[in-house]
Amino acid sequence: METKQLTGSQAVLEACIAEGVDTIFGYPGGAIMPIYDALYDYMDKLKHVLVRHEQGGIHAGQGYARTSGKVGVVFATSGPGATNLVTGLADAMIDSTPLVCITGQVFAHLLGTDAFQETDIINITMPVTKWNYQITDATEIPQILAKAFYLAKTGRPGPVLIDITKNAQFQSFDYEGYTICNHVRSYRPKPIVRKEFIDEAVQLINEAKKPLVIFGQGVILGKAEKEFKAFIEKSGMPAAWTILGLSALPTDHPQNVGMLGMHGNYGPNVLTNDCDVLIAVGMRFDDRVTGRLDKYAKQAKIIHLDIDPSEIDKNILAHVGVWGDCKETLPLLTMGIEQKDRTEWLNVFAGYAKEEYEQCIHEEMHPTAEALSMAEVIHAVNEITKGDAVMVTDVGQHQMVTCRYAKFNQTRSNVTSGGLGTMGFGLPAAIGAKFGAPERTVIAVIGDGGIQMTLQEFGTIMQTGVEVKVMILNNEFLGMVRQWQQLFMDKRYSFVDIASPDYVMLANSYRIAAAKVSKREDLVDAVTKMLAHKGSYVLEVMVGKENNVFPMVPQGCSVSEIRLK
Amino acid sequence: MENEKQEFTITVYTENQVGLLNRIAIIFSRRKINVESLNTSPSEVPGIHRFTIVVVESREVVLKIVRQIEKQVEVLKAYYNTNDEIVWQELALYKVLSDEITEKVKVERLLREFGARAVAIRKDFIVFETTGHREETNKLMEALAPFGLVEFVRSARVAIIKESAGFHEKLKDFEKSEPGLELVENEYLGQRGNVFTM
Numbered sequence: 001m002e003t004k005q006l007t008g009s010q011a012v013l014e015a016c017i018a019e020g021v022d023t024i025f026g027y028p029g030g031a032i033m034p035i036y037d038a039l040y041d042y043m044d045k046l047k048h049v050l051v052r053h054e055q056g057g058i059h060a061g062q063g064y065a066r067t068s069g070k071v072g073v074v075f076a077t078s079g080p081g082a083t084n085l086v087t088g089l090a091d092a093m094i095d096s097t098p099l100v101c102i103t104g105q106v107f108a109h110l111l112g113t114d115a116f117q118e119t120d121i122i123n124i125t126m127p128v129t130k131w132n133y134q135i136t137d138a139t140e141i142p143q144i145l146a147k148a149f150y151l152a153k154t155g156r157p158g159p160v161l162i163d164i165t166k167n168a169q170f171q172s173f174d175y176e177g178y179t180i181c182n183h184v185r186s187y188r189p190k191p192i193v194r195k196e197f198i199d200e201a202v203q204l205i206n207e208a209k210k211p212l213v214i215f216g217q218g219v220i221l222g223k224a225e226k227e228f229k230a231f232i233e234k235s236g237m238p239a240a241w242t243i244l245g246l247s248a249l250p251t252d253h254p255q256n257v258g259m260l261g262m263h264g265n266y267g268p269n270v271l272t273n274d275c276d277v278l279i280a281v282g283m284r285f286d287d288r289v290t291g292r293l294d295k296y297a298k299q300a301k302i303i304h305l306d307i308d309p310s311e312i313d314k315n316i317l318a319h320v321g322v323w324g325d326c327k328e329t330l331p332l333l334t335m336g337i338e339q340k341d342r343t344e345w346l347n348v349f350a351g352y353a354k355e356e357y358e359q360c361i362h363e364e365m366h367p368t369a370e371a372l373s374m375a376e377v378i379h380a381v382n383e384i385t386k387g388d389a390v391m392v393t394d395v396g397q398h399q400m401v402t403c404r405y406a407k408f409n410q411t412r413s414n415v416t417s418g419g420l421g422t423m424g425f426g427l428p429a430a431i432g433a434k435f436g437a438p439e440r441t442v443i444a445v446i447g448d449g450g451i452q453m454t455l456q457e458f459g460t461i462m463q464t465g466v467e468v469k470v471m472i473l474n475n476e477f478l479g480m481v482r483q484w485q486q487l488f489m490d491k492r493y494s495f496v497d498i499a500s501p502d503y504v505m506l507a508n509s510y511r512i513a514a515a516k517v518s519k520r521e522d523l524v525d526a527v528t529k530m531l532a533h534k535g536s537y538v539l540e541v542m543v544g545k546e547n548n549v550f551p552m553v554p555q556g557c558s559v560s561e562i563r564l565k
Numbered sequence: 566m567e568n569e570k571q572e573f574t575i576t577v578y579t580e581n582q583v584g585l586l587n588r589i590a591i592i593f594s595r596r597k598i599n600v601e602s603l604n605t606s607p608s609e610v611p612g613i614h615r616f617t618i619v620v621v622e623s624r625e626v627v628l629k630i631v632r633q634i635e636k637q638v639e640v641l642k643a644y645y646n647t648n649d650e651i652v653w654q655e656l657a658l659y660k661v662l663s664d665e666i667t668e669k670v671k672v673e674r675l676l677r678e679f680g681a682r683a684v685a686i687r688k689d690f691i692v693f694e695t696t697g698h699r700e701e702t703n704k705l706m707e708a709l710a711p712f713g714l715v716e717f718v719r720s721a722r723v724a725i726i727k728e729s730a731g732f733h734e735k736l737k738d739f740e741k742s743e744p745g746l747e748l749v750e751n752e753y754l755g756q757r758g759n760v761f762t763m
Contacts, residue, residue: 123584185740186639186739187638310636313629
């Protein structure tokens with residue numbers, strides 16, 4: 001076989017090309033300079049987005065992965081560059097986002113000597129990566145990167161970090177080409193589907209009078225949206241979502257009964273404790289979804305579909321654990337279940353939805369108060385986008401409101417930090433989301449707290465010209481914490497009063513068009529103008545200072561104790 | 566009494582990789598579980614490492630931990646067993662001053678009784694070795710204490726699973742891209758029923 005000489009750095013970039021990578025988010029520095037030097041010659045094949053902070057880089061990688069369904073690739077240097085990735089790794093780990101992060105490292109002979117910008121990133125990131133590995137010899141690069149991409153995207157996806165010492169980046173070696181990895185002997189991406197559990201699940205569903213399907217991001221990660229829809233439609237079952245499952249099923253689907261959990265919809269929460277069979281698809285019974293565990297769906301038989309065996313029985317004991325890729329298991333269930341009409345059961349949900357609308361949603365969407373509500377802002381967006389936009393959110397009240405009220409027609413449209421709840425995620429993730437889905441409108445909805453955590457990424461927007469619509473919902477508070485202080489801590493507003501810069505001026509200084517709106521009569525025009533504008537746009541919307549998000553399942557309460565006000 | 570705490574021995578077959586010890590250790594430390602004993606060694610299969618970990622925990626917790634361990638990319642398989650499912654030994658070393666041994670007949674009798682073996686004999690001290698369960702090695706330690714036990718150390722537990730047929734055949738299966746059920750399977754799935762792959 002003919003071989004050619006490549007440097008380790010070139011081999012890294014060849015691997016990216018072979019894996020179909022088109023965009024890399026990164027930030028150069030001393031220990032990764034050889035790779036950046038090689039990148040100079042690869043500019044026509046690989047797009048590199050220079051971010052303003054490595055955390056911004058990794059969140060952008062996450063946003064990219066979420067909208068595109070591909071692996072997000074992030075470059076950072078050693079030491080602080082690498083440690084700045086940690087929050088994003090933890091976020092990607094808990095939200096199962098496929099990433100390959102490549103960090104530079106000091107020369108191999110300096111390892112362990114406290115060299116300049118040396119940090120033990122392998123051990124630091126061990127709990128927050130699906131896999132990580134340090135390369136000190138360039139000959140390992142093709143095979144290790146192939147393994148990295150394979151591990152990141154298969155099974156339950158997750159972040160992988162590869163740390164490459166500077167000498168390995170410089171080192172020339174006989175390059176024998178790149179072979180895509182499709183097997184690692186110690187790694188089983190998905191369990192084998194067992195027929196008897198499918199049969200047991202089918203029987204439970206067929207016998208059920210009041211089945212409820214709850215679904216998470218597994219449906220999206222498994223690219224099983226069609227299979228999921230066929231499954232619920234055949235048996236006419238109501239389906240409710242976790243915030244990471246949102247957009248896997250169109251919002252206006254007649255069997256979509258809404259959001260689960262702490263700020264979810266009334267019906268799905270109350271009826272979780274009334275259904276007779278609960279079918280969980282690709283979700284992990286997070287405490288924000290279940291509320292108090294010992295009062296969660298005690299009356300129901302539980303069927304749990306998951307690709308990760310360690311999720312079954314972790315929080316909720318499943319009567320039937322259907323292990324496997326839901327792309328395979330859902331059609332098997334669909335084949336077995338009987339065609340049913342469950343209008344009566346769906347009407348129970350409709351009844352709760354009506355009550356929720358009257359007691360809560362109506363006032364949110366059409367407030368009598370002078371101040372704008374977050375819900376009416378999202379409603380105004382819906383009216384124009386008709387549910388076709390990608391909605392990226394940060395963390396807090398605005399996130400809950402956006403997830404509750406935004407409309408979605410297609411999958412991979414909701415990008416948010418679910419498990420980790422990372423404030424500062426929104427802006428960089430929106431940049432990545434747009435690179436991942438360039439043909440779509442990307443709207444970032446961010447609070448006045450979160451935007452100030454990563455607003456340096458306005459610089460990335462400025463320089464790349466990426467088109468992101470940023471809506472800052474400004475209530476002049478760290479709203480979610482304030483809401484808890486109001487409800488559970490006697491209104492002792494401890495350090496939640498947060499001041500903001502002039503966002504319009506700030507955006508303009510980054511040469512981004514911007515406007516501010518605070519009156520109801522100007523809202524629709526302002527949103528229309530933002531969406532019609534060619535290029536990025538920042539719209540600051542002043543909303544009610546002390547508005548709360550309801551319904552709410554108070555912590556320590558059962559989901560059926562959800563409060564409407 | 567599934568949820569009462571008891572001793573469990575966790576046996577983990579892994580690739581021989583730098584850092585894997587830490588990956589496994591953090592699964593315990595994250596849940597604030599103390600590891601009673603930890604041994605890493607080669608296994609019956611060349612190139613495959615074997616961890617033997619002892620914890621005192623409820624079966625429910627151990628089950629979850631074992632699943633988390635098995636989820637690690639470089640872990641091939643993890644088993645957990647109660648004490649009656651394994652054969653195990655620990656090794657202990659005792660350093661005693663030579664004078665005590667030579668002068669006191671009782672010490673000699675003690676060592677004989679516990680089946681201790683001298684591994685080093687010097688003018689000033691003698692090192693004895695015993696193997697056995699913790700209670701056994703402990704007993705000798707306690708018995709020697711009044712006679713000037715200078716140093717005592719005990720190894721981690723090593724254990725053989727009574728029911729195990731070894732890992733040679735399993736490894737061959739792991740190397741296939743479509744491994745058989747027993748491997749993909751975690752034992753908690755139960756041994757029931759038929760299987761089919763798509």
